[in-house]
Amino acid sequence: MIEIKNKQIVINGKPTLIMCGEIHYYRLQREDWQDRINKLKDAGCNAVATYIPWLCHEPVEGQVDLIGNTRPELDLGAFIDLCAENDLYFFARPGPFIMAEMKNEGIPHWVAEKHPEIVPVGWDGTPATTPTLDYLAPGFLKETKKWYEAVMAIIEPRLYQNDGNIIGVQLDNEVGMLSWVSNCPDLTDQLLEDFVRWLKEKYEQAILLERYPFDLCDRSDRVNGIRSPKEDYAAELMRDLGHYMRNRFTRYIAILREYSEEFGVKDVPFIVNIHGTGGGRGLTYPIGISQLYETYTQDEGYMSGSDIYFGDLNMESFQDLYLINGFMDAVHNPDQPLTSVEFNCGDGNFGETFGGRYDVSAADFKTRMCVAQGNRLLNYYLFTGGYNYQMDEARGDGNGRIASTGERHGFAAPVNPEGKLNFTFPRMARSIKTMMAVGDKLAAMDEDRDSVAFAFIPDYYMTEYRYPKSEKMREIVDNITMHRGAGAWEIVARAMLLAGFRFSSVDVQNKDLVPEKTKSLVLPSARYMDREVQIKLANYLKAGGGIFLYGEVPTFDMEGKPFTELADALGVSSKGVTFNEHGHHMSLTADGWAAPRPEIRTYYSQKFAISSNAEAIMRVTESDDVCGFEAQVGDAGGRAIVLATAYRCDIDLISSALERLGAVPGLTHDCEYHGIFSTSVSNGGERFIHLLNLDGFDKELHVTLDGEKLFDGRSILLQNKDGVMLPLNVVLEKPNVKISHSTAEIMHVTNDSIEFRLTQSKDFICLETDRIVESSPDYLVERADNKVTIISNKHAKVNDQLVVKFA
Structure with a gap:
């Protein structure tokens, strides 16, 4: 029996730590399977994970091979059984999308050829720039259900509760990632019609007519008005599309689960993995959380899984990993644990140019931090490399192989395609064995937390669908992007961790925010903030909470309409935001309890008129304008400290500010x-x-x-x-x-x-x-x-x- 409870994975009544390695059976000769499994066991892992590529198992419609008739290495059941013989758990990832550098993202080419209506359409009716498909298109779902029927017939008898070794099934892969990276919200005719239906459920008719001044029910008006939006409703469309796509992804995952359970795969964790890291950093990762959190919190039985592609964990990026684990936990239901289903390992030499080179500490450090923060499953991706075989029917795409990486695949993995260990293997194995030696303890332990949380606002990362010609969208997105991550992450979060704060995260958009549960809050804040969120934060302060705000005090809602509920609660009014320009470069002078401090340079400042309940702690040099202050709010002891400017990573200043709000590092x-x-x-x-x-x-x-x-x-x-x-x-x-x-x-x-x-x-x-x-x-x-x-x-x-x- 497998249960998800108390943020743990419980197998037969015992909290269990799962250390997994990704082995692509279809990229290895069958006689090499045991060798790679041996190396995985030598590393200390207790589980194997793999994608199951629809493209390989059904390259021709109706000719499904899951038992190795066409190629011995396609015998999926035999591979799962071999893992069971080696006392290893199994984590199945059947798609339909798998990515994994596969051609067509692992979808057979015939699917889109048979159903051309499922191919997305972009802004202004342009073709989609990535090989994504319309997830809820009836034609795509029809073919996906047939695939699930075939693959679940292999998985179902091998489930853990059926005396097998399969303990988890992933539904699709990185849902929404392709449309995010291409800024293309899959604007097919079917999607637009469904979007209008959703809008009608969300808004009353009068409000809907005010938001969209065209006939949504007329196909021509709908197509032109949404694919090529006008400025007078651009901000509203960006917000509505983001919320709609969340709902759409949620329905898609629910349908995949229905298919799985219809074909006997049930009572097993269904896992949704989250995309978003890029360039070795996590600044964009919460976009994936924002897109997908409704999919894996919609019902019991789901778990989320992160994609961790940081390379080295160092002074530049360590706070990124801590934050994204915290943000995932912030949106979870109370019983849901953290997991990472693509936990990057290996040497980083992806292009075989030696231009990327990870330190041996990379996987070790990330393992330790993730386990400390409560990750109960880590899947080392990619554990072993392999080969991309040539398809029987070449498509004239330049090489005719199943994937885009050439003949060899996973050459940066700890075990290379030929089975040789690279220099990262011993250190990675050492950390896995360290965790597994006390795995029964760690599987039931939680991180100790100090009385401060870092705020997560999912809608601050709902910026993936931006019409390229919209200046209004650009202005909102650019300001939110400026404040949601880099400044607060590089300055405040890094200083907090270096000062020893063990902080949690809280979803201030969707969860309760009361001082009894969250004594003090670090708030990355932009010029734009949702009305309900501003009201919630103001009420939190009035009830006695403490906020350290870094960025700008909001003066607009998320659609660009003036709204100052939070500023009003603070007793301040914004006099505008000033940026450096040629010949004028601002400096900052500390004031009040923050003084004395050396004067430092900055590149922007929001200036305030403050009331008698506020004390200046930072001013713009020469002009003496207030850009930082501490304010008393309400009669219950609420307090806010605001730095509305770009400051340095001053550990002492930030620690002092948090201690004034009642948070002390333990x-x-x-x-x-x-x-x-x-x-x-x-x-x-x-x-x-x-x-x-x-x-x-x-x-x-x-x-x-x-x-x-x-x-x-x-x-x-x-x-x-x-x-x-x-x-x-x-x-x-x-x-x-x-x-x-x-x-x-x-x-x-x-x-x-x-x-x-x-x-x-x-x-x-x-x-x-x-x-x-x-x-x-x-x-x-x-x-x-x-x-x-x-x-x-x-x-x-x-x-x-x-x-x-x-x-």
């Missing part, structure tokens, strides 16, 4: 150098401390939790580009030992031994146990009653393996 260190990420996870009295050194030099520090120095006050040497997960009061039932604390990581546990990875020149492992610790030249043993201190005789940089045995 997990801190005393290293004078930054570049350390820290957090902790716990369940009951058991806890792990996670530390990552993002820099290329060693750092010495003392770690403090809630005012108490850990590890008996000893300093920790955090090695360069290394991460550690150190236990506090962790009970291991097999050897009947409680680890009070340890400077070494747990790597493997048996009934009579614990293997550790040493991290120091002299590691200390403090146990509580009645069992006798066997003597060894590798360590000293000091015992007082049932308390045992083990002191390593090994230097971690010489030999980092230590096995403690019990008599």
Whole structure:
């Protein structure tokens, strides 16, 4: 039995951590399957995932091969069964879209040829620039249902509850991604007709006529008015299209689930994965969350999965990963856990030019952060490379293969197409084994959080459908894009993490916002903000909440109409926003409690007239205009601190601001150098401390939790580009030992031994146990009653393996 509850994946009553590796059976010779599975097991994984390409299994309509008649490697059932024989769980990804660099995104070419009406139409009636299809077109759904009938016949008897090993099924892949990257909202005739139906359900007739001054029921008017919108309703269309497409994607996923269950695949988690990372950063990732959160929160039995393509996790990007995990969690239903179904690994040499080169810490760091934040399933993508075979019927597309990457595929994976391990494999395997050694603990642990949350507004990322000729759309989108990510992420979120804040995220658009649950809130804010969101934030302040606003205090709603509910609650009025121009470059002077600070340069400032309930904390140099202030709101102690300008990553300033709002970091260190990420996870009295050194030099520090120095006050040497997960009061039932604390990581546990990875020149492992610790030249043993201190005789940089045995 598989359950999704308490943000956990529970299998037969036990919270379970799933570490998966993506192996494309159809890109390997059948005789190589076992070798790649062996390497996956050597890495410490307990599950296999794979796409199931419709394009390969039914290249000709009606000729479905899922049992290897045409090519031995297409025997899907045999591959799943082989994984079962190796005691591995299985995660099936049957599409219909799979992407995976496949031709036509994995959809057989005959589908669109048979149903030309399903091919999208773009703005102004131009052809779609990506090979997407109209998801809800009847012709596409008809063919998809036939595909699901065929593939679910292989999956159904192999479900976990049917004594098989399949524990999850993904529905489609990266829904909405292609229309986002092409700025093409699939404007087929069928979609436009459905859009009008949706509009009529959403708005009363009088309001609808006011929003769209043309005849929506007339096909010609509808086609021209929506595909080529006029400026007087452009902002309204952008907003309505975004909300409609969310609804459309939700209905599409529900239909795929109906097909799955009709063909016997039920009582298994259905997973929807989220696209959006780009250029090694996560700034656009919440676009995918915004598009898809309604799909996986619509009912029980769904899980979301992230696509994590960050490359190295370093000082530039580490806050991105923390934020996107938080945003995913913010929109989830209470029982839904975090997962990552495309967790990028390997060396990054995608073009085989050595122009991309990941550090060995890349997958390790991302694994540690994701597990610390509550990810219960990670799928290492792509675990092993393979080959793109030539299709029987060449299409004259230049190479005739099933995919666009040439003959070899996945050449940057930890295991290359020929089965050779690359330099990233050992470090990746080490981190997987570290997690799995205490997987039963981590699967039930949650991140400890301080009393501050980072706000997520889904509609701030609903900017993917912008008519290229609309200046009104451009103005709104550009301002929101300017403030929703880069500034707040690069300045506030990074400073918070470097200061030790373990913060949550909250969906302030759709979820309750009350001071009792969210004591203080960091709010990235643009000039435009939804009316209901402004009202909710104003009420939150009046009820005693605290807001740190970075960006602009909103003066318009999301359709560009004046609206100042939040500004009115703050008791301020905007005097406009000024940007630098040639010959005039603004500087900032700190004021009030923020002073004294060095004057710094900025590129924009929003200036305010403030009332007596507000105190200036930042001014524009020379003009003395207020661009930052602290305001008291209401009679319940509400307080807001606003920085409506571009500031530097001033850790002390931001920490002081949050502390004034009632938030204090609970997990801190005393290293004078930054570049350390820290957090902790716990369940009951058991806890792990996670530390990552993002820099290329060693750092010495003392770690403090809630005012108490850990590890008996000893300093920790955090090695360069290394991460550690150190236990506090962790009970291991097999050897009947409680680890009070340890400077070494747990790597493997048996009934009579614990293997550790040493991290120091002299590691200390403090146990509580009645069992006798066997003597060894590798360590000293000091015992007082049932308390045992083990002191390593090994230097971690010489030999980092230590096995403690019990008599």
